[in-house]
Amino acid sequence: MHSQKFAQHPVQLPEGVRLIQNKHGREFLQIDHPAVSARIAMEGAHITHCQPAGQGPLLWMSASEPELPGKTIRGGIPLCWPWFSDTRSGPAHGIARISPWQLTAVSSDAERVSVRMRLAHSLIEQALPGEKWKLDVEFVLGSDLMVTLITRNMGEERQALSQALHSYLPVSNIDQVVVQGLESCAYLDQLTGHLQIQQGPVRFTAETDRIYFNHSGDVRLIDANKQVISVHRKGSDSVVVWNPWIEKSLRLSHFASDDYRHMLCIEAANAGPDARVLEPGETHRLTTRITRGAADSSVV
Structure with missing residues (x-):
């Protein structure tokens, strides 16, 4: 990747933050801060990497992803807005993850980058005729990762909204993963409709x-290595859990057969x-905060 000047983003960038392009010309905000390294695609406001100092990555990215x-x-965290899945006609998961975003502010201190x-507005009006929205996203990156869709x-008039912060998390082996915090919770199985x-x-x-x-807890x-990634949420009473497994993996773009x-x-x-x-x-x-830590004696 290489640095360039980007007149379309007239925002003062602090030390350790720069705009770059990959070999295909896709533009990213690259963050190299003593507390965290990260990268956010300007198209889609899509964070693709976040690694706090002294920790493993908080996000998973497909090694087959060319980032065209x-x-x-x-991988990373696609922004699903203003609809989730195919609940409305148009692009799957809405327009936010396929649209160019404007950088409006970047700041940093000794512990984090915001x-x-x-x-x-013009893009929203063109893509969603008759709807009037204002949409911002905030990233706070340091010892953990916090993302907020506003x-x-x-x-x-009243307007309907469904959305998700589609966070891909890394695991060593899905066969040995345990997810806690959803015990006794009701869920809709989207594979069966039940x-x-x-x-x-x-x-x-x-x-x-x-x-x-009906769930807002962590x-x-x-x-398998007793490492824990915790997902904390605000403004959310629903949580999506997804893994494509073997057969669907073969149909997904930029996804190796064993990536699941x-x-x-x-x-x-x-x-x-x-x-x-x-x-x-x-x-x-809508906020998600992703943190890393070690498992305690309550692990089953």
């Missing part, structure tokens, strides 16, 4: 695509029964 301009990225980006209804109740911790032996709802991914073994999505969401309706002038903030 104009294409979605497999980044704010905005989806242009949506405001700028119109004079409602079910989670019995015990979540384990993985087949394709999994679930929306857990979720812990416990890896090394990733798991645990997504802060407003999806399924948790879809929202924003009144005129109302603002909703």
Whole structure:
């Protein structure tokens, strides 16, 4: 990758933060700070890498992902907005992850870097005729990662919203992963359309695509090496858990046949029964915070 000057982003960048392009011409914000290294694609406001100092990566990225301009990225945290999945006509998971974003602010101190980006009003109006939204995303990067989608209804009528922070998390082997925090929670199995109740911790032996709802607590991914990635959420009463397993992996773009073994999505969401309706002038903030730590004696 190489640095260039980008007149379209007239934002003062602190030391350790720069705009770069990859070999295909896709533009990224590159962060090399004593507390954290990270990278955010300007197209899609898509964070593809975050590694706090002295820790392993907080996000998974497919080694097969070429990061081409104009294409979605497999890994990191795609922004699903203003609809989740194919609940509306148009691009899967909405327009945010396929649109160029504007960099509006970057700041840093000794412990963290903060980044704010905005989806242009003109782009929203063109892509969603008749809808009036203001959309910002904030990243706070340091010893952990916090991402917040901030949506405001700028119109004079109520507007429907479903969304997700589609976080790909790294695991050593999906066969040996345990997810805690969802015990006794109701979920919609999107593979069957059935409602079910989670019995015990979540384990993985087949394709999994679930929306857990009426749930706002923390979720812990416990890896075989007893490392824990915790997902903390705000403004979210639903959490999506997804792994494509073997057969679907073969149909996914930029996804190796065994990639399913090394990733798991645990997504802060407003999806399924948790879809929202924003009144005129109302603002909703959807936040995920991802942290690393070691497992304690409560691990099953």
